[in-house]
Amino acid sequence: MDIIVNVFVTLLTFLYSVLNQDMVLAIIVFTVLTRLLLYPLTAQSLRSSRAMQQLQPELKALQEKYKNDREKLAAEQMSLYRQYGINPLGGCLPMVIQLPIFFALYGAINFALAATPTHLLDLSGRLLVPGLDNVIPLNSTWLGMNLAQPPNISVSPIGFVLIGLIVVTTWMQMKLSMPPQPKPAPGEQPNAAQATSQSMTTVMPLMYVFFGLSFSIGVSIYIISTNVAMITQGLLTGQSKLSYLRGIPDDKPPVVVTARTESRKTSGAKALKDAKTSSDGKNKASSEKSGSKAK
Amino acid sequence: MKIVRLLRRFGIAAALLLVLMATACVPLPTDTNWGHVTLAGDPQQILFAFHDRIVLINPQDGSVAQLRDADGNIRYDDQNNPRTWTLPISPSATTRFYSTPLFTANNMYAVSYDLKLFEVDFANARITNGDAGIAISGHVVTDPVSDGQRMFLGFSDSDLVALDMTDLTSRLWSFDTERGIWAEPLLVDGTLYVSSMDHKLYALNAETGAELWRVDLGGAIADTPVLYNGSLYVGSFARKIFRISLDGQITAEYPTTEWVWGTPAIVDDTLYVGDAAGWVYALGLSGDGFTPVWSRQAATRVIRATPVITADAVIVASRDHKVYWLNRETGEEIRQQNTDAEILSDMLVITPEDNANLRESLLIVSTMANDKLLFAFSLESGDLRWRYAR
Numbered sequence: 001m002d003i004i005v006n007v008f009v010t011l012l013t014f015l016y017s018v019l020n021q022d023m024v025l026a027i028i029v030f031t032v033l034t035r036l037l038l039y040p041l042t043a044q045s046l047r048s049s050r051a052m053q054q055l056q057p058e059l060k061a062l063q064e065k066y067k068n069d070r071e072k073l074a075a076e077q078m079s080l081y082r083q084y085g086i087n088p089l090g091g092c093l094p095m096v097i098q099l100p101i102f103f104a105l106y107g108a109i110n111f112a113l114a115a116t117p118t119h120l121l122d123l124s125g126r127l128l129v130p131g132l133d134n135v136i137p138l139n140s141t142w143l144g145m146n147l148a149q150p151p152n153i154s155v156s157p158i159g160f161v162l163i164g165l166i167v168v169t170t171w172m173q174m175k176l177s178m179p180p181q182p183k184p185a186p187g188e189q190p191n192a193a194q195a196t197s198q199s200m201t202t203v204m205p206l207m208y209v210f211f212g213l214s215f216s217i218g219v220s221i222y223i224i225s226t227n228v229a230m231i232t233q234g235l236l237t238g239q240s241k242l243s244y245l246r247g248i249p250d251d252k253p254p255v256v257v258t259a260r261t262e263s264r265k266t267s268g269a270k271a272l273k274d275a276k277t278s279s280d281g282k283n284k285a286s287s288e289k290s291g292s293k294a295k
Numbered sequence: 296m297k298i299v300r301l302l303r304r305f306g307i308a309a310a311l312l313l314v315l316m317a318t319a320c321v322p323l324p325t326d327t328n329w330g331h332v333t334l335a336g337d338p339q340q341i342l343f344a345f346h347d348r349i350v351l352i353n354p355q356d357g358s359v360a361q362l363r364d365a366d367g368n369i370r371y372d373d374q375n376n377p378r379t380w381t382l383p384i385s386p387s388a389t390t391r392f393y394s395t396p397l398f399t400a401n402n403m404y405a406v407s408y409d410l411k412l413f414e415v416d417f418a419n420a421r422i423t424n425g426d427a428g429i430a431i432s433g434h435v436v437t438d439p440v441s442d443g444q445r446m447f448l449g450f451s452d453s454d455l456v457a458l459d460m461t462d463l464t465s466r467l468w469s470f471d472t473e474r475g476i477w478a479e480p481l482l483v484d485g486t487l488y489v490s491s492m493d494h495k496l497y498a499l500n501a502e503t504g505a506e507l508w509r510v511d512l513g514g515a516i517a518d519t520p521v522l523y524n525g526s527l528y529v530g531s532f533a534r535k536i537f538r539i540s541l542d543g544q545i546t547a548e549y550p551t552t553e554w555v556w557g558t559p560a561i562v563d564d565t566l567y568v569g570d571a572a573g574w575v576y577a578l579g580l581s582g583d584g585f586t587p588v589w590s591r592q593a594a595t596r597v598i599r600a601t602p603v604i605t606a607d608a609v610i611v612a613s614r615d616h617k618v619y620w621l622n623r624e625t626g627e628e629i630r631q632q633n634t635d636a637e638i639l640s641d642m643l644v645i646t647p648e649d650n651a652n653l654r655e656s657l658l659i660v661s662t663m664a665n666d667k668l669l670f671a672f673s674l675e676s677g678d679l680r681w682r683y684a685r
Contacts, residue, residue, distance in 0.1 A: 116328065116408070116436075117328070117393060117436045117451070117477060117517075118328055118329070118639075120517075121556065121571075121597060121599065121614075121639065124553060124554045124556075124571035124597055125553060125571060125572065125597075130534070133514050133532045133533060133534065133554065134494070134513055134514055134532075134533065136514070136515050136532050137474055137492050137515055139473075139474070141452070146452075
């Protein structure tokens with residue numbers, strides 16, 4: 001982990017040195033660069049979770065059909081995933097891989113800002129490019145606040161603004177990237193994945209209030225920059241939509257899952273067909289609404 | 296519905312668990328500080344400023360010194376317990392001492408990192424200017440200096456100020472540096488030589504604060520210059536040791552492996568200094584420039600403390616937990632002692648001349664761990680004599 005932190009500390013210090021020794025600008029550019037670097041992982045994660053959402057009706061049908069045979073259900077689900085080329089962990093694995101990178105970035109910002117003499121001493125030996133020593137210590141004062149310290153909201157209103165921005169951008173980023181789901185039919189159980197993601201949309205921004213009060217201002221700026229970068233990235237690539245904010249689902253959602261080939265269809269497809277014919281009409285309705293039929 | 300609730304809880308719990316696990320793997324900057332030791336009292340004892348308190352330690356056995364009256368009798372409190380010399384200064388949880396207290400003829404002055412200046416009646420171990428101290432305008436990580444009339448305080452984020460010793464709330468002058476001061480200024484014949492984190496070494500008129508000259512050393516300067524044979528010697532984060540004339544010209548420089556944070560020690564025309572990579576350098580000063588005598592990587596982590604020089608050895612302490620005795624002529628390791636705790640503070644030597652109750656000279660080493668804050672080693676043999684824990 002140390003080596004990742006050292007690379008990030010070096011990159012951040014380099015950006016600081018070429019961007020007129022402006023730490024905030026360096027953090028923003030640093031964030032944009034890391035988002036670009038992590039784009040393949042983010043895109044894969046989004047694709048995967050969308051695909052899982054679109055397969056929900058079929059999965060539900062299988063659950064109904066094999067509700068008394070867990071082993072068979074698991075086998076048929078795996079068969080279905082194989083048929084459509086989906087890795088059920090494909091949505092969370094890229095996110096899990098990103099976590100240590102996020103924390104390395106968090107560590108790098110704290111090391112680079114060096115709030116106390118001990119912090120500055122911790123920085124020695126982490127700069128992989130010798131010439132960068134000449135900008136140490138970095139200027140960590142911004143709008144009268146110390147970027148290395150948490151915001152003092154009793155002294156400066158800017159702290160409030162920062163925390164507000166964290167909450168708003170986190171909520172927007174999550175909301176814009178999640179297509180609104182139709183409400184379950186009367187008597188129908190809500191989709192578990194959908195319920196979890198909806199609760200996360202509420203819980204995560206609130207958790208960030210706590211983060212914003214505890215983390216240094218530099219880290220808060222990093223979180224805001226990350227959210228803005230992810231929103232922009234999502235809108236540019238079509239993975240996020242402004243209409244989701246108003247709860248309007250896609251007219252024709254992009255088909256992100258297709259069966260691989262006819263010849264590769266396995267017993268899973270047959271089971272799916274059986275399941276569809278045997279299930280009652282309520283699943284059919286939700287399946288048609290979500291428009292996720294495999295072509 | 297139960298399954299949905301369970302899944303939701305599981306999802307949130309799993310996310311939090313992942314966050315915790317990832318956090319545990321990432322190195323984060325440490326936020327403890329290092330203590331400072333100095334000699335104080337008569338007979339001299341060890342005054343130790345660390346974290347949020349200051350204590351006086353008996354050098355014979357490492358116990359907290361007892362308060363005595365003018366006749367040398369132990370003083371007792373209301374419950375008839377012997378009073379010890381302890382100054383718990385904790386007006387706020389953020390109080391930290393990064394500097395050694397300053398002594399004048401009558402008083403002791405302690406400056407904390409959280410913007411407080413305490414005036415202390417040393418004989419009675421009492422703060423005399425209110426428990427909250429005097430508010431000052433910047434963080435202090437360096438020792439204050441005085442010329443008797445003025446107290447010179449360097450702030451870690453900006454300027455150097457001169458305070459009137461008769462009224463410490465009165466600022467006589469201030470001198471602004473861009474990145475602050477992290478090293479004790481050197482006061483010689485009315486001139487202050489001030490190292491700054493803005494890469495410059497300044498010479499100031501101590502009376503007026505007027506700048507006499509400045510020299511850019513290419514990297515932050517966190518150590519105090521040493522005056523020796525009419526030149527100043529100082530290291531910087533530019534990974535160099537410099538010799539500077541008293542009119543501000545760089546007359547010689549020598550490269551090091553990493554940042555130089557500790558103040559050099561100079562004995563018999565040889566300069567000894569450690570760097571942040573654990574290297575120790577012995578450089579001859581008798582020629583035009585620096586003449587390498589020996590250099591070696593003695594430790595695996597930063598050496599911040601100024602080396603202690605004895606007749607035969609150069610003693611260095613490192614953040615790798617160890618104290619090393621090196622042969623003064625060759626740099627070869629003679630012995631080492633492991634303290635199992637990080638060492639960043641300057642060491643202290645106390646001799647029988649300082650305190651007649653001592654039978655030998657002791658090397659006092661301060662660490663950053665509460666359960667082993669001070670170690671006393673025999674200066675000659677390196678054997679452990681006592682240990683002090685909070």
